[in-house]
Amino acid sequence: MALAVGIRGLTRSLLRPWVRVPGPARGRTEPAAGGGDGVRCFGSPRVLVEPDPAAGFAVMKMRNPPVNSLSLEFLTELLISLEKLESDKAFHAIILTSDCPGIFSAGLDLMEMCGRDPTHYAEYWKAVQELWLRFYLSHLVVISAINGVNAAGGCLLALSCDYRVLADNPKYAMGLNETLLGIIAPFWFKDTLVNTVGHRTAERALQLGLLFPPAEALQVGMVDKVVPEDQVLSAARSELAQWLAIPGHARQLTKSLMRKPTADRLLKERDADIQNFVRFISRDAIQKALRVYLEKLKQKKT
Numbered sequence: 001m002a003l004a005v006g007i008r009g010l011t012r013s014l015l016r017p018w019v020r021v022p023g024p025a026r027g028r029t030e031p032a033a034g035g036g037d038g039v040r041c042f043g044s045p046r047v048l049v050e051p052d053p054a055a056g057f058a059v060m061k062m063r064n065p066p067v068n069s070l071s072l073e074f075l076t077e078l079l080i081s082l083e084k085l086e087s088d089k090a091f092h093a094i095i096l097t098s099d100c101p102g103i104f105s106a107g108l109d110l111m112e113m114c115g116r117d118p119t120h121y122a123e124y125w126k127a128v129q130e131l132w133l134r135f136y137l138s139h140l141v142v143i144s145a146i147n148g149v150n151a152a153g154g155c156l157l158a159l160s161c162d163y164r165v166l167a168d169n170p171k172y173a174m175g176l177n178e179t180l181l182g183i184i185a186p187f188w189f190k191d192t193l194v195n196t197v198g199h200r201t202a203e204r205a206l207q208l209g210l211l212f213p214p215a216e217a218l219q220v221g222m223v224d225k226v227v228p229e230d231q232v233l234s235a236a237r238s239e240l241a242q243w244l245a246i247p248g249h250a251r252q253l254t255k256s257l258m259r260k261p262t263a264d265r266l267l268k269e270r271d272a273d274i275q276n277f278v279r280f281i282s283r284d285a286i287q288k289a290l291r292v293y294l295e296k297l298k299q300k301k302t
């Protein structure tokens with residue numbers, strides 16, 4: 001599938017394939033894939049990819065500090081990295097994690113949804129759709145190693161993975177908290193949550209904008225495993241072994257069988273969904289609610 005997100009405004013360097021990235025962030029977390037000295041890291045300014053082709057997977061680290069908010073540039077870089085790995089036959093799996101201490105992702109970038117024009121909102125929303133579709137339907141095994149708090153759009157990204165490991169830290173809550181901002185999780189966010197935790201739990205979680213701490217996230221099935229913080233990556237790697245032992249074609253077709261009906265709902269209504277979003281987010285009351293929420297985030301510090 002061709003990469004279909006808008007790339008207006010992106011720098012040429014962003015589109016350069018496999019920019020070699022110096023490794024300032026390496027060593028802050030658990031060892032890279034393979035862990036050996038010869039690991040070459042690639043990626044883009046906001047996405048560090050640590051490939052281990054011999055083992056058939058790569059660790060994809062999100063590093064858009066301070067909070068890995070999903071800006072248009074960041075979404076595009078994530079998509080480019082995913083596409084690179086998908087098109088290389090050496091890779092069968094990705095472990096998605098964060099390089100920002102204590103934060104997996106603060107979700108969609110509120111600055112992309114506040115005070116901008118309808119053309120921008122449409123371009124941004126198309127990129128959000130694309131991120132979900134591409135991760136949700138990826139033929140690769142995608143495991144998220146969630147090493148920090150994970151809100152709204154960030155939670156959606158984790159829910160799009162095949163398996164979720166969460167670090168056991170009470171601060172690392174995750175969920176679709178859109179209603180707390182006065183906004184509404186679109187139907188495909190909702191469907192993804194329902195497919196993961198079931199209708200009743202999703203109904204309550206979505207209405208109340210619940211962010212589940214690790215024990216509760218495990219109990220409701222939002223994550224599959226909770227492990228001590230320093231073992232998130234190693235637990236994800238161990239889990240991967242089981243997924244990679246399954247014949248690839250059988251696993252991929254089964255994944256598609258399970259997920260295609262949900263993805264098709266959006267694919268059929270993609271333009272209408274963009275128009276809905278643009279109409280909704282442009283409303284004065286919604287813009288005001290987002291500004292108030294951003295202000296609260298800033299005031300928290302004083």
Ligand SMILES: CC/C=C\CC(=O)SCCNC(=O)CCNC(=O)[C@H](O)C(C)(C)COP(=O)(O)OP(=O)(O)OC[C@H]1O[C@@H](n2cnc3c(N)ncnc32)[C@H](O)[C@@H]1OP(=O)(O)O
Pocket residue numbers: 066067069103105106107108109110111149151152153154177178181183184185186294297298300301
């Ligand atoms: C229709 C569907 C639409 C949307 C779905 C979404 O994804 S909406 C986004 C929902 N996200 C949230 O509600 C999370 C908001 N952020 C937080 O709760 C905290 O920032 C967090 C993640 C717990 C981290 O807290 P911490 O104390 O470590 O950082 P701080 O709050 O000081 O944030 C640092 C700076 O980042 C800015 N920021 C935080 N979240 C976002 C965001 N989602 N988008 C844009 N910017 C964000 C925050 O304002 C701080 O900015 P600064 O200029 O340094 O004051």
